Amino acid sequence: MSASRYKQLVDQFAARIHSGQLEPGTRLPTHRQLAKDNNMALVTASRVYAELEKMGLVSGETGRGTFVRDISVPAGHGVDQQPVADGVLDLNFNSPSLPSQTRLLRNSLRDLSLAGDLEALLHYQPHAGRWHERAIVAEFLKCRGVQAETEQVLIVSGAQHGLACTVMGLLNPGDVVAADALIYPGFKVVSETHRLELTPLALGRRSPDLDALEAVCQQRKVRAVYSMPTLHNPMGWVLDLAWRQRLVRIARQYDLLIIEDAAYALHVEDAPPPLASLAPERTVYVSGLSKSVATGLRFGFVVAPPQKVAAIERVIRATTWNTPALVTRMACQWITDGTVAQLEAEKRSDAMQRQQIARQILQGVDYISHPASYLIWLPLPEEARADQIVTELLAVNISVSTAEPYATTEHVPHALRLALGSVALEDLPQALQRVRDVVSLYIY
Numbered sequence: 001m002s003a004s005r006y007k008q009l010v011d012q013f014a015a016r017i018h019s020g021q022l023e024p025g026t027r028l029p030t031h032r033q034l035a036k037d038n039n040m041a042l043v044t045a046s047r048v049y050a051e052l053e054k055m056g057l058v059s060g061e062t063g064r065g066t067f068v069r070d071i072s073v074p075a076g077h078g079v080d081q082q083p084v085a086d087g088v089l090d091l092n093f094n095s096p097s098l099p100s101q102t103r104l105l106r107n108s109l110r111d112l113s114l115a116g117d118l119e120a121l122l123h124y125q126p127h128a129g130r131w132h133e134r135a136i137v138a139e140f141l142k143c144r145g146v147q148a149e150t151e152q153v154l155i156v157s158g159a160q161h162g163l164a165c166t167v168m169g170l171l172n173p174g175d176v177v178a179a180d181a182l183i184y185p186g187f188k189v190v191s192e193t194h195r196l197e198l199t200p201l202a203l204g205r206r207s208p209d210l211d212a213l214e215a216v217c218q219q220r221k222v223r224a225v226y227s228m229p230t231l232h233n234p235m236g237w238v239l240d241l242a243w244r245q246r247l248v249r250i251a252r253q254y255d256l257l258i259i260e261d262a263a264y265a266l267h268v269e270d271a272p273p274p275l276a277s278l279a280p281e282r283t284v285y286v287s288g289l290s291k292s293v294a295t296g297l298r299f300g301f302v303v304a305p306p307q308k309v310a311a312i313e314r315v316i317r318a319t320t321w322n323t324p325a326l327v328t329r330m331a332c333q334w335i336t337d338g339t340v341a342q343l344e345a346e347k348r349s350d351a352m353q354r355q356q357i358a359r360q361i362l363q364g365v366d367y368i369s370h371p372a373s374y375l376i377w378l379p380l381p382e383e384a385r386a387d388q389i390v391t392e393l394l395a396v397n398i399s400v401s402t403a404e405p406y407a408t409t410e411h412v413p414h415a416l417r418l419a420l421g422s423v424a425l426e427d428l429p430q431a432l433q434r435v436r437d438v439v440s441l442y443i444y
Helices: 003-019 032-037 042-054 098-111 133-144 159-170 185-193 210-219 241-253 306-319 326-337 340-362 385-397 424-441
Strands: 058-061 063-068 155-157 178-180 199-203 223-229 257-261 283-288 300-303 375-379 415-419
Touching: 032 042, 032 155, 042 058, 058 155, 098 326, 133 155, 133 257, 133 300, 133 326, 155 159, 155 306, 159 283, 159 300, 159 306, 178 185, 199 210, 210 223, 210 241, 210 326, 223 241, 241 257, 326 340, 340 375, 340 424, 385 415, 385 424, 415 424
Parallel strands: 178 199, 178 223, 223 257, 257 283
Antiparallel strands: 058 063, 155 300, 283 300, 375 415
16 A cells, blocks of 8 residues: 555544544454455554554554544543633542631741741752751651651652652663553653653552562563552552562562652551651652642652662752742641641541542442542443543533543553542532443443
């Protein structure tokens, strides 16, 4: 087939998809059938579908075929905080807020204006943070089971910045990093930007498969493993001590760096020890106050083994020089005076209340969550298509995410991720009922 004929076939499919002649969810002919119908080589037929997939018009699913995508759903729906139109209930992005937060901010700004060290906040700060503020964070982390010396703590502009600094400082482009088949999208973005190779670990019903981690370590040189053991995003898991101990044994056997993402760990009381306490010599612990205080408070912290601190500190210098001094000063004051602990407790209670509403509305629907999280993972049956359901929900003013932003595998599972933290509590039952009504058409 000539190049011009090949392009014509791609254009024809694209036009039929954009015009609606080929509706979302339509199963296209097999590669072999497409080749036969158009008198072309099988490899050329595969190129046609590959080109359409690059254009975001179709998705190929192993064992199922090639399907027309719903192009009204933004590609990667759920990766970024999408602007929400008036009247739309946002179950796509978590930005939990409590009534007391604005008052606390107002009071803190008033107190800050009277502080004796105000002049110092107008100047450059040490890259990893002022020593006494790093000490405050180190003391704060003891209640989370992380025993760190002050010199191991680096203050960053939110947990996402902490992940980026860790990757840029300790890993090289091309390094292989093991990560769950479904992970926090922000780490995917960092990995793609830094050109890491993510190798996915299969997921069971309650945990990632560590047999898969061992197998890939036996076959390849894996440099690091990314893990979210306490309140996994998006699955809501809290992985038990035995699982954590086995991960540490594998990491030590194959000399893996462990990147522990603890962004949601505040929601879980009496969780098993963090990986950073089980393997402090090889674990970088990353967290912040976005989930416990406010998403706009870009204050985070990294705890690293002593020999790795300098490399991460260089990246802080290269990216932000230092965390904004005013934010750091206020965040440390809130840690010291108990405000953070208060807000954490209130948000745990709020999340539990929202999960209780979800249990009532979604009774009989098979989903995965934790009773104190703002997350729900809702797998869909094989015949259902997530992008089509997302479109139908948008039509009734509900915004949710597909699995696509979270998947590290080529085959993206059909599932929905529901974020319970942004919708007003009084609107949540209505939002979840609409989800149930639409999803039930495909489940029952």
